[in-house]
Amino acid sequence: MAAQDTNTDTIIAAPAPQVxxxxxxxxxxxxxxxIFLAALPFMVYPIFAMKVMCFALFAAAFNLLLGxxxxxxFGHAAYFGGASYVAAHAAKVWGLxxxxxxxxxxxxxxxxxxxxxxxxxxxxxxxxxxxxxxxxQMVYFFALQVPFTxxxxxxxxxxxxxxxxxxSLENNISLYFFVLAVTFGGxxxxxxxxxxxxxxxxxxxxxxxxxxxxxxxNVNRYKLMVFVLSxxxxxxxxxxxxxxxxxxxxxxxxxxxxxxxxxxxLLGGMGTIFGPLVGGALIVTMQNYLATFGAWVTVIQGxxxxxxxxxxREGIVGVISRWLKRPL
Amino acid sequence: xxxxxxxxxxxLLGQLLLGLxxxxxxxxxxxxxxxxxxxxxxxxxxxxxxxxxxxxVAWMLLHYLGIGYWPALILAPLIVGVFGIILERTMLSRLxxxxxxxxxxxxFGLALxxxxxxxxxxxVSGLPYRIPDLLSGGHNLGFMxxxxxxxxxxVASVLVCFGTWFTIEKTRLGAYLRAAxxxxxxxxxxxxxxxxxVMLTYGFGVALAGFAGVLAAPIxxxxxxxxxxxxxxxxAVVVIGGMGSILxxxxxxxxxxxxxxxxxxxxxxxxxxxxxxxxxIVLLIKPEGLFGRAA
Numbered sequence: 069m070a071a072q073d074t075n076t077d078t079i080i081a082a083p084a085p086q087v088x089x090x091x092x093x094x095x096x097x098x099x100x101x102x103i104f105l106a107a108l109p110f111m112v113y114p115i116f117a118m119k120v121m122c123f124a125l126f127a128a129a130f131n132l133l134l135g136x137x138x139x140x141x142f143g144h145a146a147y148f149g150g151a152s153y154v155a156a157h158a159a160k161v162w163g164l165x166x167x168x169x170x171x172x173x174x175x176x177x178x179x180x181x182x183x184x185x186x187x188x189x190x191x192x193x194x195x196x197x198x199x200x201x202x203x204x205q206m207v208y209f210f211a212l213q214v215p216f217t218x219x220x221x222x223x224x225x226x227x228x229x230x231x232x233x234x235x236s237l238e239n240n241i242s243l244y245f246f247v248l249a250v251t252f253g254g255x256x257x258x259x260x261x262x263x264x265x266x267x268x269x270x271x272x273x274x275x276x277x278x279x280x281x282x283x284x285x286n287v288n289r290y291k292l293m294v295f296v297l298s299x300x301x302x303x304x305x306x307x308x309x310x311x312x313x314x315x316x317x318x319x320x321x322x323x324x325x326x327x328x329x330x331x332x333x334l335l336g337g338m339g340t341i342f343g344p345l346v347g348g349a350l351i352v353t354m355q356n357y358l359a360t361f362g363a364w365v366t367v368i369q370g371x372x373x374x375x376x377x378x379x380x381r382e383g384i385v386g387v388i389s390r391w392l393k394r395p396l
Numbered sequence: 397x398x399x400x401x402x403x404x405x406x407x408l409l410g411q412l413l414l415g416l417x418x419x420x421x422x423x424x425x426x427x428x429x430x431x432x433x434x435x436x437x438x439x440x441x442x443x444x445x446x447x448x449x450x451x452x453v454a455w456m457l458l459h460y461l462g463i464g465y466w467p468a469l470i471l472a473p474l475i476v477g478v479f480g481i482i483l484e485r486t487m488l489s490r491l492x493x494x495x496x497x498x499x500x501x502x503x504f505g506l507a508l509x510x511x512x513x514x515x516x517x518x519x520v521s522g523l524p525y526r527i528p529d530l531l532s533g534g535h536n537l538g539f540m541x542x543x544x545x546x547x548x549x550x551v552a553s554v555l556v557c558f559g560t561w562f563t564i565e566k567t568r569l570g571a572y573l574r575a576a577x578x579x580x581x582x583x584x585x586x587x588x589x590x591x592x593x594v595m596l597t598y599g600f601g602v603a604l605a606g607f608a609g610v611l612a613a614p615i616x617x618x619x620x621x622x623x624x625x626x627x628x629x630x631x632a633v634v635v636i637g638g639m640g641s642i643l644x645x646x647x648x649x650x651x652x653x654x655x656x657x658x659x660x661x662x663x664x665x666x667x668x669x670x671x672x673x674x675x676x677i678v679l680l681i682k683p684e685g686l687f688g689r690a691a
Contacts, residue, residue: 140497187676190683194439194496195635199679202632206672213665323628327504334501366512373505377498378490 127344129301135339143204149321151303177303222317337383419653438499444627450609476606522617638688
């Protein structure tokens with residue numbers, strides 16, 4: 069049987085990003101978001117709020133690849149979880165300060181993304197998804213077997229340490245503002261990438277790869293770059309999460325996590341700026357409040373997946389964006 | 397007794413047999429994926445869950461209705477296949493005009509639902525399923541003890557794989573199928589009911605997964621997670637073999653099962669990742685897979 073695996077790279081038509089400056093609407097949303105997030109730890113349990121932010125950044129990083137690069141990776145848990153192991157190890161065994169531990173984890177994710185991305189972009193579409201998934205599974209087995217990850221137990225009681233060696237992060241509120249700075253900064257950076265000339269080339273590749281090639285762009289190099297960037301920011305999210313929970317565990321490298329981040333992006337809206345943040349927040353909140361239902365959470369996630377794909381492909385923010393007739 | 401590279405032959409042959417059995421499951425499952433992918437262009441992420449469902453249906457037939465292994469070997473794939481056809485008619489058929497990746501996402505959601513439901517009702521601890529009387533016991537081959545059931549698994553999977561390959565590559569029905577893959581519009585212009593063909597193909601591919609599940613039930617205990625990790629290995633097998641080829645799926649399935657078994661003898665720590673390592677190497681050298689056509 070013939071495999072028709074040409075023309076499978078584009079996944080969804082995202083609203084056109086605007087190049088010149090940040091639109092007023094986006095500025096307003098970012099400022100409101102920042103104000104809301106600054107007030108959040110005084111309203112809800114700070115650990116929960118930090119978990120939401122880490123996953124929002126993870127989903128935003130994933131969306132850079134899927135929504136703007138048109139590449140569906142099904143193995144992003146490798147970078148998220150891999151970075152969390154490295155950051156936890158750096159903080160616990162090497163005794164590094166929190167910001168250096170997070171940087172170590174992020175750098176490890178970037179490197180991993182370079183290796184896996186370099187191999188994976190040789191296949192397209194569905195194959196690409198399967199290859200990334202299989203590589204992520206390799207990382208999973210690696211994490212299960214090498215001594216430093218602690219196998220089934222993971223790396224536990226990771227010290228939070230002192231930021232820049234000065235400010236203690238043992239206090240949940242000070243840690244919260246560290247996490248806020250990291251994740252919000254990360255999200256702004258991702259926004260900047262999407263709206264840069266690089267982001268425009270990505271868009272061109274996603275919409276019509278042969279034309280981009282004929283214009284002289286080295287398409288594979290752009291794809292690899294966006295893959296590495298996405299892996300790096302996923303790693304930033306994972307490394308930060310390991311500092312928040314003082315734990316790195318197999319859950320974060322398991323392929324269910326790769327599926328969850330797809331779900332967050334799909335639910336919020338692929339190819340939108342704010343969609344992944346909404347999707348990430350919703351899924352984490354749902355898991356938090358439905359935790360007592362056990363395996364039903366999986367069933368509910370599956371149902372959301374199915375409904376999302378069948379009826380609701382634009383996602384929440386995608387729909388709002390269509391109503392407002394403005395890209396969000 | 398002589399030794400081979402410092403390994404007693406019993407161990408070596410035992411692991412080879414185990415590898416061959418795992419390879420039988422890889423082959424039947426990746427064959428089902430290849431058949432579905434060929435005509436629907438969908439990577440059936442629910443394949444592992446449907447394999448698990450096949451094992452559970454066999455178990456349920458025995459425990460609730462007293463229907464034994466042999467009827468279950470026919471009935472369970474049929475039930476799973478019909479369930480697959482319902483999924484195809486109600487959900488997958490709505491996605492054909494969209495990007496193929498949506499099929500992957502939808503079937504991923506379905507896998508979560510199926511696995512979650514079984515986990516809710518049966519927990520995660522495995523349920524035992526007895527080897528049928530006819531196949532209990534084994535033969536002493538002189539150098540090793542061969543359990544009859546395991547030999548049967550290998551024979552059954554080879555028969556099913558050969559039958560499927562023969563049907564697709566050598567019969568008129570297979571010719572229609574292959575033509576429909578190349579150009580569905582033209583084939584339907586010749587008066588062939590392509591949607592029906594697609595529906596039955598999905599049903600058949602899914603039934604293959606159910607069949608593998610029944611075969612697996614007496615060997616591995618029946619549990620809701622049995623398909624979840626297997627499916628990713630099968631994806632790797634599919635990437636290595638090259639999705640374009642039915643033969644590739646079958647040959648690579650058996651081959652990688654055996655390689656995995658050998659790795660377990662010589663370097664046990666590597667046995668879980670050896671398939672993924674091979675995948676990385678194949679991607680480097682021949683990105684379209686061993687039996688695949690260049691894209």
